[in-house]
Structure formats: C-alpha cells, structure tokens
Amino acid sequence: MEASLYLHIPFCAGSCGYCDFYSLPVRPGGPGLEAFIDALLGDVRDYLARFAVNRVPTLYLGGGTPSVLGAARITRLLAGLRSLLPAWPEEVTVEANPESADAAFLRACWECGVSRISLGVQTFYEPSRRLVHRVGEGSLLPERLSLVSALFPGAFSADLMSGLPGQDETVLLRDIETLLAFNPAHISLYALTADPKLPGSPPDDEADRLWLLGRDALEKAGYAQYEVSNFSRPGKRSRHNIRYWRMENWLGIGPAASGTVIDDHKGTGLRYTVKADAGAYPAPGFAEHDGGITFEFLDRPTLIKETFLMGFRYTEGPDRELFKTRFGTEPEALIPRTVERWRKRGLLEGGKTALTPGGLLLLNPFLLEVFEELG
Numbered sequence: 001m002e003a004s005l006y007l008h009i010p011f012c013a014g015s016c017g018y019c020d021f022y023s024l025p026v027r028p029g030g031p032g033l034e035a036f037i038d039a040l041l042g043d044v045r046d047y048l049a050r051f052a053v054n055r056v057p058t059l060y061l062g063g064g065t066p067s068v069l070g071a072a073r074i075t076r077l078l079a080g081l082r083s084l085l086p087a088w089p090e091e092v093t094v095e096a097n098p099e100s101a102d103a104a105f106l107r108a109c110w111e112c113g114v115s116r117i118s119l120g121v122q123t124f125y126e127p128s129r130r131l132v133h134r135v136g137e138g139s140l141l142p143e144r145l146s147l148v149s150a151l152f153p154g155a156f157s158a159d160l161m162s163g164l165p166g167q168d169e170t171v172l173l174r175d176i177e178t179l180l181a182f183n184p185a186h187i188s189l190y191a192l193t194a195d196p197k198l199p200g201s202p203p204d205d206e207a208d209r210l211w212l213l214g215r216d217a218l219e220k221a222g223y224a225q226y227e228v229s230n231f232s233r234p235g236k237r238s239r240h241n242i243r244y245w246r247m248e249n250w251l252g253i254g255p256a257a258s259g260t261v262i263d264d265h266k267g268t269g270l271r272y273t274v275k276a277d278a279g280a281y282p283a284p285g286f287a288e289h290d291g292g293i294t295f296e297f298l299d300r301p302t303l304i305k306e307t308f309l310m311g312f313r314y315t316e317g318p319d320r321e322l323f324k325t326r327f328g329t330e331p332e333a334l335i336p337r338t339v340e341r342w343r344k345r346g347l348l349e350g351g352k353t354a355l356t357p358g359g360l361l362l363l364n365p366f367l368l369e370v371f372e373e374l375g
C-alpha cells in the first residue's frame with residue numbers, strides 16, 4: 001500500500017496565544033526528547049508493518065516545532081526513518097521556527113535529505129508578535145530566512161498571518177515585501193480568526209479585506225493560489241498537503257496525530273487518532289496502545305462528504321479519477337443542482353469541478369449546499 005507519513009513533534013519554545021495545535025512548551029535541549037524520538041521510530045516501524053506500506057511518496061515533520069529537536073536529534077530521527085522506510089520519499093518537509101532553526105539544524109536537515117523547509121514567519125512586526133504572544137524574536141527572522149534560502153534555494157515555504165492585532169494594510173504589505181526578498185518558493189497566508197483572548201484584532205470585515213489584499217499582492221508577485229490559504233511559484237506546490245486534499249492515504253505518528261487509510265475498491269476508509277498526551281508517549285506499540293488510539297470507520301457517505309470537504313479547498317477540486325475508482329461515479333453526478341447553481345454564478349470552473357478564486361471565498365456556504373444535496 002502507498003501512504004504518506006506525518007510525524008507530529010508536539011514541542012515548542014513557548015505557547016502562542018492563538019495556537020490550536022497540540023504542543024507543550026519545551027526548551028531546546030530539554031529532557032525527554034531522546035525517548036520521544038525512540039518512541040516515534042518504534043511507531044513508524046509498527047505502523048508501516050501493520051498497514052503493509054511499501055511506498056511512502058511524501059514525509060512531513062510538523063508540530064509543534066520540529067526544530068526544537070536540534071541538529072543532533074533531527075539527524076538521529078531522519079537517519080532512523082531512512083533505515084525504516086522502503087525508499088527515501090520524493091518530498092521531505094520539516095517545519096521550523098526561527099528561534100530554533102539555526103545553521104546547525106538547517107544544515108543537518110539538508111545533509112539528511114530534507115527537500116523542503118517550512119518556516120513559521122507569521123509577521124515581522126514586533127508589536128503584533130507581542131500582542132499574540134508569538135514565540136521567538138522577530139529580529140531573528142532576517143538571519144534565519146537568509147540561512148534557509150541559502151541552503152534550500154527554491155525549496156522553502158513560509159507562513160504569514162493576516163488579521164493580527166495591530167496589523168493594518170501597511171504592515172501586512174510590508175511583511176509580504178520583506179518576505180519576498182528571500183525568494184520563498186511557497187507561501188501560506190493564514191487568516192487569524194478573531195478571538196476574544198487576542199484584544200486588538202481587526203473586525204471581521206477588515207480582517208477579510210486584509211487577507212484579500214495579501215492574496216492579491218502574492219498573486220501579483222507570481223505566487224498562484226492553489227488552496228484556501230496556500231500560494232506557490234509554478235511547480236512548487238506542497239505535494240504532501242495535496243495528498244490530504246485529494247484524500248490519499250496518510251499515516252500520522254505521534255501524540256495528537258491522525259491517519260486515514262482508504263479502501264479504493266469499497267469506497268470506505270479507516271481513520272485513527274492518537275491521544276494528545278505526550279506524557280503517555282512512548283506507548284508500547286500500536287497494537288497494545290491502551291486507549292491511546294481511537295479508530296473510526298468511514299463509511300461511503302462519510303467518505304464522500306470528506307472528499308468534498310477536503311477536495312473543494314484545492315483549486316483542482318476533488319480528484320476525478322480517484323473519485324470514480326472509489327465511488328463509481330463523477331463528483332458532479334452526486335451534487336448536480338449545487339454544481340449547476342454555482343457554475344451559473346461563475347463560482348465553479350467550467351472544465352473541472354473546482355471552485356474559482358471567488359468561489360473559494362465562499363467555501364463554507366458552498367459546502368453547506370453540497371451537504372444538503374447529499375442528504
């Protein structure tokens with residue numbers, strides 16, 4: 001079976017005020033990380049065997065902040081993975097944050113076969129960083145971005161945020177301009193959801209306007225939108241993330257990770273979720289986890305719903321061939337009325353079943369109509 005691999009490293013240098021990911025504050029070099037790496041590698045071996053995986057097209061280390069592992073540990077983890085995987089994946093991404101992505105860490109990644117670094121920039125604007133308690137000093141960003149772009153030319157991604165407290169049009173456009181000077185191949189522009197815990201956030205309509213301004217600036221600079229929040233130079237899309245949007249198999253390893261394995265012939269799937277409890281990790285192997293993993297059977301209607309939910313985020317829409325193989329029909333055959341209405345409004349592409357850039361802005365109302373029609 002073919003499956004991508006996601007490893008969750010649930011540790012960060014601090015705790016950002018807006019964060020929804022499972023992560024615990026840890027200091028680089030802090031205790032417990034060696035045992036954690038052993039546990040991850042043990043689980044990778046078990047999961048690959050359990051699901052009879054013989055091809056891993058993409059590998060993604062996310063979190064949390066994988067760069068808090070430091071150079072020596074990332075080397076050990078990646079070397080361990082190399083010995084366990086059937087072959088080295090075509091795309092290997094490591095997420096990093098400036099405070100821990102030093103030269104030694106980045107060089108170790110490069111030497112171990114990492115093909116892509118995804119750097120959490122968010123904003124260069126210190127007042128906004130402080131207002132959302134963003135970990136790390138903004139002043140480190142230029143140096144770390146220079147290192148990343150020197151070691152991974154044409155192969156790094158950066159995250160930016162819009163709708164931050166204290167951010168206005170000038171700040172956002174300056175953030176984009178500053179980032180573009182480092183020549184990233186890929187940029188994610190995330191809209192921060194207004195949160196009462198984060199005073200000073202712009203009102204919703206202003207946040208929407210800012211995101212649109214950011215989108216237009218990125219498009220103008222040659223970064224084409226290919227998903228709700230993702231933009232890339234030609235040929236530089238994230239292959240790993242595309243697999244999520246196309247609902248292709250992936251195995252998630254580590255606390256709070258989940259995996260989905262699909263039976264293409266039956267049009268059903270299995271989802272598992274690992275408990276978000278780094279304290280209970282390492283667990284003694286996949287089969288023996290004691291309540292540490294929950295399983296969910298995805299029946300055909302559920303899988304169709306998820307395929308639409310994920311697929312319409314992507315500018316190519318749900319994959320037509322995969323859809324036919326799994327469900328024996330074309331995507332639009334299941335939602336003909338919605339497709340017709342949205343095509344007439346010019347919000348769904350003519351040749352493919354995918355939302356236009358304008359349609360993507362209305363993804364939620366579109367999905368409501370889709371689900372209503374599915375019944």
Ligand code: SF4
Nearest residue numbers: 012015016019063064
């Ligand atoms: S660095 Fe990322 S994962 Fe860690 S607390 Fe901040 S937003 Fe969350």
